[in-house]
Amino acid sequence: RKEVEQDPGPFNVPEGATVAFNCTYSNSASQSFFWYRQDCRKEPKLLMSVYSSGNEDGRFTAQLNRASQYISLLIRDSKLSDSATYLCVVSRRGTYKYIFGTGTRLKVLA
Amino acid sequence: DTEVTQTPKHLVMGMTNKKSLKCEQHMGHRAMYWYKQKAKKPPELMFVYSYEKLSINESVPSRFSPECPNSSLLNLHLHALQPEDSALYLCASSQVAELGQETQYFGPGTRLLVL
Numbered sequence: 001r002k003e004v005e006q007d008p009g010p011f012n013v014p015e016g017a018t019v020a021f022n023c024t025y026s027n028s029a030s031q032s033f034f035w036y037r038q039d040c041r042k043e044p045k046l047l048m049s050v051y052s053s054g055n056e057d058g059r060f061t062a063q064l065n066r067a068s069q070y071i072s073l074l075i076r077d078s079k080l081s082d083s084a085t086y087l088c089v090v091s092r093r094g095t096y097k098y099i100f101g102t103g104t105r106l107k108v109l110a
Numbered sequence: 111d112t113e114v115t116q117t118p119k120h121l122v123m124g125m126t127n128k129k130s131l132k133c134e135q136h137m138g139h140r141a142m143y144w145y146k147q148k149a150k151k152p153p154e155l156m157f158v159y160s161y162e163k164l165s166i167n168e169s170v171p172s173r174f175s176p177e178c179p180n181s182s183l184l185n186l187h188l189h190a191l192q193p194e195d196s197a198l199y200l201c202a203s204s205q206v207a208e209l210g211q212e213t214q215y216f217g218p219g220t221r222l223l224v225l
Contacts, residue, residue, distance in 0.1 A: 041221075042218070043200055043216040044153065044216050045216070087152060091211070096141060096160065097155065097166070100153055
């Protein structure tokens with residue numbers, strides 16, 4: 001079993017839809033959680049950090065459930081420009097290792 | 111400024127060539143990383159430098175040789191690569207104040223093709 005798992009998708013949704021992605025992690029010592037977005041042939045860019053019970057940034061909401069060991073990303077009012085791969089990243093305190101999930105592809109359709 | 115720069119953007123090399131990839135950041139970050147990313151896969155960690163010292167080598171073949179000349183620069187020297195080494199090579203940096211809790215910032219990558 002991979003340490004960080006994501007549904008690879010693709011998720012095809014119409015503009016304006018709400019879409020949610022989940023990411024599960026297996027190591028209970030995991031400390032910090034991030035969502036990155038990666039456009040085709042580009043580098044990953046930080047979308048949100050998730051440090052405690054979750055946080056919101058505009059149309060994006062990230063939640064953390066430590067008991068069940070998963071984080072989620074909710075995108076409201078999807079835009080065409082949201083089409084990308086969303087990478088879940090998990091790290092452990094005191095290490096330099098950031099573990100990437102396989103990524104979830106999102107396509108927002110006009 | 112949260113910018114990490116990488117040169118070159120693209121590189122084509124033969125299996126007998128020697129080349130180097132360069133990465134630079136001016137954010138005062140003291141941890142720098144090399145990742146390799148194949149198509150439709152997530153980035154895979156190769157090396158981590160902390161305070162200019164090699165902290166992690168993820169069992170990378172010796173044909174890849176990292177170097178950290180100073181706190182702002184990170185190089186990856188390539189020699190006798192194989193076609194399967196063709197990939198996007200990403201550099202990243204982060205603070206080290208709270209290990210594992212700091213945000214990583216990625217450069218645009220070098221797209222490498224080995225013929």
